[in-house]
């Protein structure tokens with residue numbers, strides 16, 4: 001049986017509007033409908049001026065990605081019924097972190113440019129100066145890149161990424177996912193160069209918010225992929241940067257004390273000279289009683305933490 005549902009849709013026509021606004025619609029919706037089916041019905045029967053993108057209707061092309069009740073999702077894979085049960089209405093906005101062209105249509109140019117900037121093709125290994133012309137890949141090696149090969153370039157991760165919002169040099173999760181697909185491809189010969197480029201392109205600026213992993217319609221887990229790439233960059237010797245120094249200082253502190261020495265973390269990350277410049281801030285923190293202690297004792301059961309750390313490293317977890 002159909003149900004009346006309230007849709008609040010962001011509208012913007014660059015020829016008439018200075019800024020976007022929400023327009024409300026009420027529509028009779030069948031319980032099995034997707035948000036995309038409702039949008040098509042709205043456009044066909046209620047308001048022909050509504051603009052949005054769509055193509056395959058099957059979660060493959062990625063073109064119908066929009067923000068639904070505050071989160072970027074594929075409209076074709078989102079059930080109206082589920083959204084109504086959680087939020088009572090359906091609020092629809094265009095993807096974030098990209099300029100809006102009209103209503104729910106964004107300009108994807110920046111996103112595509114940054115994806116292309118990762119050199120998304122295999123740069124084959126050379127064998128005694130000769131290019132390897134044929135290189136079969138084992139199922140085990142193919143498994144390593146299976147997930148990251150499934151990206152459909154929908155930009156649902158990019159849209160809600162707070163690191164990208166505050167730092168335009170940070171590429172955004174999808175470009176790191178795409179890089180992973182080539183970095184871990186055994187046929188590629190540019191692993192270190194690719195990792196170096198990612199370090200230069202701010203991969204250590206990821207804030208671990210997990211939004212990309214929650215949003216990804218392909219269950220790729222971009223957040224975990226970013227962590228794996230950072231780890232690989234350290235293994236490849238790319239350690240002279242703030243991110244790697246931060247991670248290594250953190251690790252040393254846990255090994256030594258069983259916990260994090262917050263006072264030494266900035267020193268290990270930025271070095272004494274850069275930290276000295278922040279002395280006025282440290283003095284303020286001291287007088288407010290917020291400066292963490294410089295000398296830390298080993299925690300009780302420190303050996304258990306050390307054992308855990310050894311297990312993680314031995315099993316490469």
Ligand code: SF4
Nearest residue numbers: 151152154155157216
């Ligand atoms: S990583 Fe997932 S959310 Fe991001 S573009 Fe690829 S498919 Fe979309």
